[in-house]
Amino acid sequence: MSYLDLDLNLSKEDRMLKEAAHEFARDVMRPTAWEMDRMTAEESVGPNSPLWDFKKKAYELDFHTILVPDSYGGMGLSPFQQALVIEELAWGSVGLTVDLAVAAFPSFLASMVPEEDIIEEIILPFCDCKDGKICGCWAITEPMHGSDTLLPFYPSFSDPAIPADCTAAPDGDFYVINGQKAAWVSGAPYATHAALFCQIDSKMGHAGGGIVIVPLHLPGVSRGAPLEKLGQRDDPQSELYFDNVRVPAKYCIVGPDAYEAMLEITLSFTTVLMGVLSVGIGRAAFEEALNYAKTRVQCGKALIEHQDVQKKLFNMFSKVEMMRQMTRAAHVFNQNTSTPAEEYSLICKVHGTQWAFEVCSEAIQIFGATGLTKEYIVEKLFRDARAMMIEDGSNDVLAIAAGHKIIENYPRRD
Ligand SMILES: Cc1cc2nc3c(=O)[nH]c(=O)nc-3n(C[C@H](O)[C@H](O)[C@H](O)COP(=O)(O)OP(=O)(O)OC[C@H]3O[C@@H](n4cnc5c(N)ncnc54)[C@H](O)[C@@H]3O)c2cc1C
Structure with missing residues (x-):
């Protein structure tokens, strides 16, 4: 059993989805993201950007419709499967996963308040698109x-x-x-x-x-x-x-x-997904650090044999594993109710992105000076994770929003 299988309920279909997403993340997303990271912003959307090839390949595999129900031509994944697949994609690249998620956003929102014309004119053409050109x-x-x-x-x-x-x-x-x-x-x-x-x-x-x-x-x-x-x-x-x-x-x-109610539902969705992205990027940093610690030798033995490094890796691992359980539980809960509990999504966003940042920072610490160079992916993961603490709402403000909700909603027990 691998640690990633802690959730014993993975079906055969779940495992196949996870494996397919991981292969795509490893073979397509990582190299694309690596190349785009070194381009200027202008180049990254220019004709020679690898972004277009990435989008085409992602659409061919239907990854653009992860968030859309199958009744409209989407992948029709369960909330649990969405979390499973999105974690793998975020392991490959948070930025490109966000690109895919927002590509679906108009269709995803429209599918919550379906009207015939919008289904025909917006959702179906998006789901049918296989070349990445409708986004x-x-x-x-x-x-x-x-x-x-x-x-x-x-x-x-x-x-x-x-x-x-x-x-x-x-x-x-x-x-x-x-x-x-x-x-x-x-x-x-x-x-x-x-x-x-x-x-x-x-x-x-x-x-x-x-x-x-x-x-x-x-x-x-x-x-x-x-x-x-x-x-x-x-x-x-x-x-x-x-x-x-x-x-x-x-x-x-x-x-x-x-509007206000719909915004709250939307945010319950987007913020928990930020938590799922945090699991993916945190896991990527943990794995890099673990592998490096096995090969780098200091004071006569591999880093991994030093107790302080073992403790660091334990703390990194704990943050990733705890957040995985929390985000899956919150996402499944919120998708199965008409009144999502936004405060649980906000826990995932605020602590998930904070922990992802800490894990990426510790990964650099384990790499030493090498981790600060652009030769290793941990430097990019660290910068990507830093952006997540502001993306989709600054963590400070979202914590205020969550506090407000908890004070309002927590049941009185005498
Ligand atoms: C990578 C990335 C992707 C993004 N993608 C999108 C996207 O697809 N679409 C989109 O529309 N936006 C997007 N955003 C924008 C993002 O949602 C905003 O940056 C975020 O909501 C914060 O707003 P702001 O940057 O204007 O900061 P501000 O709201 O100006 O906040 C600045 C600082 O003031 C603090 N602050 C603000 N209000 C309060 C308060 N009431 N009490 C205490 N402190 C406060 C904040 O915590 C923060 O530290 C993205 C941002 C990033 C970084």
Whole structure:
């Protein structure tokens, strides 16, 4: 039995899925991510980028539809299987896994509030796509609003005095979109569709938002230059600008009446997945450190034979294994209820990404100076993990949100 099989409930199908995802992560994602990490941001979305080949191969294997139900042509994985597969992909590259996840975002969200036209025009073509050319993004962060946008039911969320940078105004059978989203929209340099979270009713503050699926070929849409950044350089990002963009009203899949609740459901999903990504990257760093410690000799014996190194490896291993159990439990629980417990997802995001960062940092410590060089992957893993503590919400702010929820929801016991 391998440690990764601690969960004894893995079926034959689960094991095959896990193995297929691991092979893809090892043979395609790692080399692609490694190459993109060394490119400029501009090159990473240029014609010679390995990103396009990666996307084509991922779509051929249906990895773009991990989050979409099979009734619409998605892989139709159970929540447990989603966690299993996403951990393996994140082992290969967190940045590229995020790219695949956001590619599915418009279809994933639309599948939660299915309407005939949207199924036909958005979800089915995406699931049928095999060349990687139809891909979405999740546009929520604004230049003036990062954390502001991720705190549904928090007092400031419904403050009408806090203006939004991106709005959708109803106009007959259309919504007219104006404004911009921040430079942090993953996949925005090449996405064909955005799941745009923007303000519709300013009297309600951020709570008066809506979700509009915006085809990004429409007149009035433009994009910023891809962003140069410290980590996850294999997840290209840029701004999206909207200048009187007219979108058919049917593409507004959630309006202000349901926005806050839908945002909370969305965040329960995205934050627990950040925990799953943390398991994948943490495991990658642990394995690198373990292998290196077996070969490097100091003071006459392999590092692995020194007790302090053994203790370090134990702590790294513990963090990965504990977070795996927590993220799987939270994801399965939240996917099997109509009222997800966001606080459990937030535990996975806040502690998962923190632990992933600590594990990657310890891996560098075990490598010594060698770990600081670009010759070894632990240096990249460390930078990628650092970005995760801000990505999808800064850990500090999400901890505040979780505290707020726990205080509200924890049952009184006398
Ligand atoms: C790799 C990566 C991928 C991303 N992908 C996407 C994407 O696909 N789509 C998208 O829309 N966005 C994306 N983002 C943006 C991300 O969601 C935001 O960066 C995040 O929500 C934080 O917002 P901010 O950067 O504006 O920081 P701010 O909100 O400005 O926060 C700055 C600092 O202030 C602190 N702070 C803020 N408010 C409070 C408060 N109330 N109390 C105490 N402290 C506070 C924060 O903790 C933080 O330390 C991505 C970011 C990264 C790094």
